[in-house]
Amino acid sequence: MSxxxxxxxxxxxxxxxxxxxxxxxPRIHAEVALGALADAGLTLADVDAYFCAADAPGLGGxxxxxxxxxxxxxxxSSDMGGSVYLSHVGHAAAxxxxxxxxxxxxxxxxxxxxxxxxxxxxxMGAPPEAGFEPVFGLNVSAVYALAAARHVYRYxxxxxxxxxxxxxxxxxxxxxxxxxxxxxxxVEQVVSSPxxxxxxxxxxxxxxxxxGGALVLVNEDIARGLDRRxxxxxxxxxxxxxxxxGWQDITVTGAVRSGRDAFEEARVTPxxxxxxxxxxxxxxxxxxxxxxxxxxxxxxxxxxxLDGALHAPHGVLPFNTDGGSLCNNHPANRGGMTKIIxxxxxxxxxxxxxxxxxxxxxxxxxxxxxxxxxxMGNATVILGREDA
Amino acid sequence: MTLPAPVPDITPETETFWKAxxxxxxxxxxxxxxDRCVWYPRFLCPACHSTDLLWTAASGRGTVxxxxxxxxxxxDYKDAGSYVLALxxxxxxxxxxxxxxxxxxAEVFIGQCVEVVFHDTGAGVALPRFRPVTEAAAIPGx
Ligand SMILES: [Zn+2]
Numbered sequence: 347m348s349x350x351x352x353x354x355x356x357x358x359x360x361x362x363x364x365x366x367x368x369x370x371x372p373r374i375h376a377e378v379a380l381g382a383l384a385d386a387g388l389t390l391a392d393v394d395a396y397f398c399a400a401d402a403p404g405l406g407g408x409x410x411x412x413x414x415x416x417x418x419x420x421x422x423s424s425d426m427g428g429s430v431y432l433s434h435v436g437h438a439a440a441x442x443x444x445x446x447x448x449x450x451x452x453x454x455x456x457x458x459x460x461x462x463x464x465x466x467x468x469x470m471g472a473p474p475e476a477g478f479e480p481v482f483g484l485n486v487s488a489v490y491a492l493a494a495a496r497h498v499y500r501y502x503x504x505x506x507x508x509x510x511x512x513x514x515x516x517x518x519x520x521x522x523x524x525x526x527x528x529x530x531x532x533v534e535q536v537v538s539s540p541x542x543x544x545x546x547x548x549x550x551x552x553x554x555x556x557x558g559g560a561l562v563l564v565n566e567d568i569a570r571g572l573d574r575r576x577x578x579x580x581x582x583x584x585x586x587x588x589x590x591x592g593w594q595d596i597t598v599t600g601a602v603r604s605g606r607d608a609f610e611e612a613r614v615t616p617x618x619x620x621x622x623x624x625x626x627x628x629x630x631x632x633x634x635x636x637x638x639x640x641x642x643x644x645x646x647x648x649x650x651x652l653d654g655a656l657h658a659p660h661g662v663l664p665f666n667t668d669g670g671s672l673c674n675n676h677p678a679n680r681g682g683m684t685k686i687i688x689x690x691x692x693x694x695x696x697x698x699x700x701x702x703x704x705x706x707x708x709x710x711x712x713x714x715x716x717x718x719x720x721x722m723g724n725a726t727v728i729l730g731r732e733d734a
Numbered sequence: 735m736t737l738p739a740p741v742p743d744i745t746p747e748t749e750t751f752w753k754a755x756x757x758x759x760x761x762x763x764x765x766x767x768x769d770r771c772v773w774y775p776r777f778l779c780p781a782c783h784s785t786d787l788l789w790t791a792a793s794g795r796g797t798v799x800x801x802x803x804x805x806x807x808x809x810d811y812k813d814a815g816s817y818v819l820a821l822x823x824x825x826x827x828x829x830x831x832x833x834x835x836x837x838x839x840a841e842v843f844i845g846q847c848v849e850v851v852f853h854d855t856g857a858g859v860a861l862p863r864f865r866p867v868t869e870a871a872a873i874p875g876x
Binding site for chain 1: 737738739740742743744745746747748752771772773774776777778779780781783785800801802804805806807808809819821824827828829830831844861
């Protein structure tokens with residue numbers, strides 16, 4: 347497939363300012379976004395893809411999507427220096443050609459003339475939420491705990507139910523000789539471990555590990571010529587969720603949208619999935635993903651994970667058979683890569699025999715990056731056998 | 735234990751908000767187009783994308799939407815011990831991250847009525863935190 351003739355630049359806008367001492371950097375991004383969209387005869391509400399580089403403050407595009415109130419189903423914050431916006435045009439065209447998005451917004455903004463932020467890597471300054479979160483002692487476990495506490499309040503979810511997720515991961519990790527934590531734990535051990543941010547205990551939290559991972563994707567011709575058993579990418583979806591100006595539902599994640607898009611593209615349903623790799627930075631992260639991806643009704647996650655539902659190989663929904671981030675590995679504080687890697691092992695039939703799901707044909711890997719409660723990047727990938 | 739009161743990152747678009755805290759006023763932006771209140775302060779309404787946002791005085795009252803007792807403070811909160819990080823739904827609608835203070839952290843609960851208090855940072859601005867509304871204070875004129 348080529349991008350030739352598949353995408354068109356409809357709007358372009360250059361900010362008239364050359365010295366903007368009273369503008370925040372997010373505001374400059376907002377003004378150029380409004381300018382380019384007005385030029386196109388479109389509005390921010392039409393945008394479904396966002397592209398930015400390291401001049402945009404915050405994590406990837408999350409802060410800017412939150413600030414602008416974007417409803418994003420495709421995002422790219424890759425950087426290669428000043429040429430990156432040309433690269434983004436190519437990426438956006440490819441995404442449009444692939445049907446991943448319809449209206450892509452690319453923004454650039456900065457204030458090197460009127461601030462001292464001139465050193466490389468310092469161009470972006472603080473993200474727009476900076477004045478309103480760290481000052482109150484926000485930390486990672488606490489924002490996940492806020493989502494968990496609300497879920498407990500609204501749906502009656504219990505600490506014991508959340509603990510079942512850790513228990514399942516630990517049962518799987520015992521077979522992984524590289525896992526950081528290989529010892530199975532009980533529900534009792536999880537709920538009696540020290541409280542970190544209520545209602546999350548220490549054993550509701552993932553490990554902190556060094557390490558990494560990588561993937562190689564090829565086209566169909568090359569895949570056919572390789573001796574190695576390949577795994578087919580059947581579908582993908584992504585969604586940024588954020589605070590909507592303070593009107594968010596903190597018990598819901600962007601998996602609702604990323605999952606829907608991925609299932610639609612893969613032309614499968616949750617009932618077809620044999621194995622799931624679920625982002626498990628905390629037990630609550632996996633629980634919300636189970637609900638929002640549609641493996642059970644909203645609010646039923648706590649009851650769903652009982653009775654060994656997540657245990658491989660014979661549970662209703664075998665998950666994270668490498669031990670996940672809760673027990674195995676969360677390299678560089680990022681758990682998305684290992685979720686795909688173990689899903690590939692499962693579809694190839696190369697997981698540990700004790701946890702290999704028999705006849706695994708369809709696997710789903712889902713990531714929840716950033717933070718619950720404030721702003722998150724969600725991505726879902728559905729994989730199948732090479733001949734799927 | 736007294737919570738730290740770090741000096742916030744103040745930008746041109748949040749200066750109005752922070753200046754008001756010095757005199758004990760909680761300001762919030764209301765969108766002139768869609769009438770929605772917005773938290774945190776910014777240049778445009780994230781709901782309808784209008785840039786016509788007006789500063790208005792918030793009531794300073796709200797309800798605890800979610801709450802956690804956290805003992806994993808970082809940066810300025812590294813040595814803060816256990817404290818309450820809460821999401822307070824303001825009477826004007828939006829939810830803001832903040833702390834609930836002047837009570838036993840274990841006694842903060844979802845649905846609790848709270849009111850704003852300002853903690854001086856020592857730099858001319860104050861942090862808007864919340865405390866439980868007492869029975870006496872809840873009855874007008876009492
Ligand atoms: Zn509005």
